[in-house]
Amino acid sequence: MKATITTLLLLTPLLTAQPLLEGQLTLKLSSGSHHETHRYRLKDHQLRIDQPGDLIPSPPINLINLKTNTITLLRPHNGTARTFTATNESPAPANTPPGFPAMPQLPPGIGPQSTSTPP
Numbered sequence: 001m002k003a004t005i006t007t008l009l010l011l012t013p014l015l016t017a018q019p020l021l022e023g024q025l026t027l028k029l030s031s032g033s034h035h036e037t038h039r040y041r042l043k044d045h046q047l048r049i050d051q052p053g054d055l056i057p058s059p060p061i062n063l064i065n066l067k068t069n070t071i072t073l074l075r076p077h078n079g080t081a082r083t084f085t086a087t088n089e090s091p092a093p094a095n096t097p098p099g100f101p102a103m104p105q106l107p108p109g110i111g112p113q114s115t116s117t118p119p
Contacts, residue, residue: 021045026052 025040041048049062057077064071069086 022043027038029036037052039050039052045066047064051059061074070083071086072081072083074081
């Protein structure tokens, strides 16, 4: 859902032929009795995605620089931040455990035997 909205925000300048330098979009998502509000704010090539309100603990805030493709994740509840650069490359595949080993050969005379009847 966030990817769709981000794509719409990025495509809006191309569709209107006007540079989009500032704007805000608020989405209210509902699933049964659960409700969430997400706010997308764009200002000077910086996109901020957060959840407004008095949520405890405070949810993370995503800051995306649209020129340098850097993403900063702020976690207000513990005062930490992490910055990394977004790329179009696929992530490395996870190490998967090897399959089951082949069944060992049984010693002669043990297990199913081929029966041949003498002529």
